[in-house]
Amino acid sequence: VIDIFHLSDNDIGRPISDFVSLLGYDNLDLDVKNVLRDLTVFEQQVTLKDDAMVFTLRIRPYHTIDNVIDGVVLTFVNITDRYAADAALREAAALRLVFDSVALAAYCVDRECVTTACNTPFLELLGFKQEKDVIGLQLHDLIHRSHLDGSPYPQSESPLHQTLQTGNPSHGSDKVFFRVDGTSIAVEYWVRAIKLGGEISGAVCSFVDITERQRSEEQQGLLLKELDHRIKNLFAVVGGVVTLSARSAASTQEMAGTIQGRLAALASAHQLIRVRGSDSSGNKRGSTLEELLRTILAPYIDPMKPEDSARVVIEGPKAPITGEAVTSLALALHELATNAGKYGAFSTPLGRVHISWTVENGRLTLTWKEQGGPAIKGAPEREGFGSLLARRSIKGQLGGQLDFKWDPEGMVARFSVPVERLTQ
Amino acid sequence: LDRAAVLVVEDETFIALDLALAVEDADGEVVGPAASVQEARGLLEARPVVAAILDWDLADGDASPLVEMLTGANTIIILQTGVGVPPEIAARFPDLVVRAKPCLAADLVAQLAVMIAERQKAA
Numbered sequence: 001v002i003d004i005f006h007l008s009d010n011d012i013g014r015p016i017s018d019f020v021s022l023l024g025y026d027n028l029d030l031d032v033k034n035v036l037r038d039l040t041v042f043e044q045q046v047t048l049k050d051d052a053m054v055f056t057l058r059i060r061p062y063h064t065i066d067n068v069i070d071g072v073v074l075t076f077v078n079i080t081d082r083y084a085a086d087a088a089l090r091e092a093a094a095l096r097l098v099f100d101s102v103a104l105a106a107y108c109v110d111r112e113c114v115t116t117a118c119n120t121p122f123l124e125l126l127g128f129k130q131e132k133d134v135i136g137l138q139l140h141d142l143i144h145r146s147h148l149d150g151s152p153y154p155q156s157e158s159p160l161h162q163t164l165q166t167g168n169p170s171h172g173s174d175k176v177f178f179r180v181d182g183t184s185i186a187v188e189y190w191v192r193a194i195k196l197g198g199e200i201s202g203a204v205c206s207f208v209d210i211t212e213r214q215r216s217e218e219q220q221g222l223l224l225k226e227l228d229h230r231i232k233n234l235f236a237v238v239g240g241v242v243t244l245s246a247r248s249a250a251s252t253q254e255m256a257g258t259i260q261g262r263l264a265a266l267a268s269a270h271q272l273i274r275v276r277g278s279d280s281s282g283n284k285r286g287s288t289l290e291e292l293l294r295t296i297l298a299p300y301i302d303p304m305k306p307e308d309s310a311r312v313v314i315e316g317p318k319a320p321i322t323g324e325a326v327t328s329l330a331l332a333l334h335e336l337a338t339n340a341g342k343y344g345a346f347s348t349p350l351g352r353v354h355i356s357w358t359v360e361n362g363r364l365t366l367t368w369k370e371q372g373g374p375a376i377k378g379a380p381e382r383e384g385f386g387s388l389l390a391r392r393s394i395k396g397q398l399g400g401q402l403d404f405k406w407d408p409e410g411m412v413a414r415f416s417v418p419v420e421r422l423t424q
Numbered sequence: 425l426d427r428a429a430v431l432v433v434e435d436e437t438f439i440a441l442d443l444a445l446a447v448e449d450a451d452g453e454v455v456g457p458a459a460s461v462q463e464a465r466g467l468l469e470a471r472p473v474v475a476a477i478l479d480w481d482l483a484d485g486d487a488s489p490l491v492e493m494l495t496g497a498n499t500i501i502i503l504q505t506g507v508g509v510p511p512e513i514a515a516r517f518p519d520l521v522v523r524a525k526p527c528l529a530a531d532l533v534a535q536l537a538v539m540i541a542e543r544q545k546a547a
């Protein structure tokens with residue numbers, strides 16, 4: 001106390017507030033008054049201004065022999081060492097909390113590759129119940145017992161072992177870890193040596209499960225390949241469209257119109273299917289027959305003309321179509337619509353097309369019936385190119401059959417395809 | 425092509441018809457076009473062919489059964505593909521002529537005519 005308050009025997013009788021103390025504590029005067037008023041014991045942790053020492057300060061009322069309160073007694077208990085130990089413990093606990101809260105799984109080993117610590121993500125990822133189950137074990141034979149292809153994987157080849165030998169860090173994503181239940185996970189890992197006083201005392205390995213990442217990379221690769229295939233195919237198809245359209249066109253204008261129409265049909269089909277499997281939930285993207293019909297026939301129905309709404313009647317049960325089937329149907333229906341526009345029901349203001357279908361015994365049968373167009377004298381002498389294309393489209397990828405009937409009041413086209421081919 | 429029978433197997437309607445008409449233009453006799461392995465098999469049972477233009481990726485799988493069947497019958501083949509042929513097929517049929525899509529139908533048919541003429545000269 002002499003040191004803290006610079007007191008000497010001569011100072012007896014002077015008020016404590018007269019002295020400048022080394023304490024980083026300004027409320028002594030007030031706290032003493034409170035103790036004298038309430039007659040309670042006051043306790044406070046105080047440090048010296050230079051933080052060199054920590055004390056527990058206790059202020060209690062001083063009772064004389066006659067039980068009269070005659071002042072207070074201040075006691076200082078030096079707790080500097082205990083305080084430092086507590087702080088270290090608190091720091092360790094905080095670090096442990098961080099260790100368990102990070103997303104990376106991690107474990108530490110000593111020089112002999114014996115596990116000294118692991119965090120909660122490590123336990124969860126590999127399926128261990130508690131840290132106790134792995135402390136003191138060489139985990140290599142348990143979680144690294146072999147490569148993914150089953151070939152042996154000696155501990156001496158493991159990055160952890162090598163880091164312990166060389167002190168060099170290691171990082172990679174070419175390894176698998178085995179879980180307690182025997183299943184494996186692909187991991188990206190980081191290994192670093194722990195050095196104490198320049199000596200390698202152990203190592204820490206942290207890792208993340210990259211199974212999902214690898215799966216999505218694989219998926220992306222497949223998708224890119226599929227896209228590449230489709231683009232090449234599309235160029236080939238466009239080449240075919242151009243040469244075929246040139247064969248039957250009487251003028252360049254007609255040829256341009258025919259090509260535009262066919263490319264537009266391909267584009268609508270693409271719009272309706274997009275790239276197969278591109279749905280985030282893995283469902284095949286698809287469409288329905290009615291949706292496709294409305295898209296293909298849209299150029300023939302002017303929404304501004306009320307009388308046009310009666311031009312096309314579409315009726316049939318819901319029929320899902322996906323993938324290549326959409327393209328084949330789009331082409332066939334486009335050719336039927338184009339023919340109707342040139343020679344049939346769509347070539348006169350009052351012509352109508354009635355489209356209906358049924359699904360029975362695993363087959364979809366669609367009837368395209370034209371009415372109100374120019375009178376039909378009979379089957380054309382030579383099959384038009386559009387009809388040939390439509391027939392090929394139905395037969396080719398859909399394995400169906402398209403037939404035409406030339407009724408005097410209008411052409412009737414009918415095709416029947418196996419339902420399972422519509423969703424391939 | 426001198427009325428030679430040429431099998432056309434292709435499941436894309438436009439390409440199939442383009443090829444078929446190109447074969448006709450070159451005075452060949454078109455067998456097909458077939459869109460699937462199954463359909464092509466049916467056509468081959470009905471009549472033999474001198475040559476074939478095959479697409480690799482067909483409605484009911486790849487064209488390998490047809491390649492095998494036609495190679496066995498000593499038929500001249502040009503294979504068209506947008507995806508490339510798996511290495512094991514290329515290894516099994518080292519003489520297989522493979523063309524990457526897209527290619528001009530008339531070019532394919534001209535190449536086929538040259539191959540047929542070479543075959544006849546050799547015989």
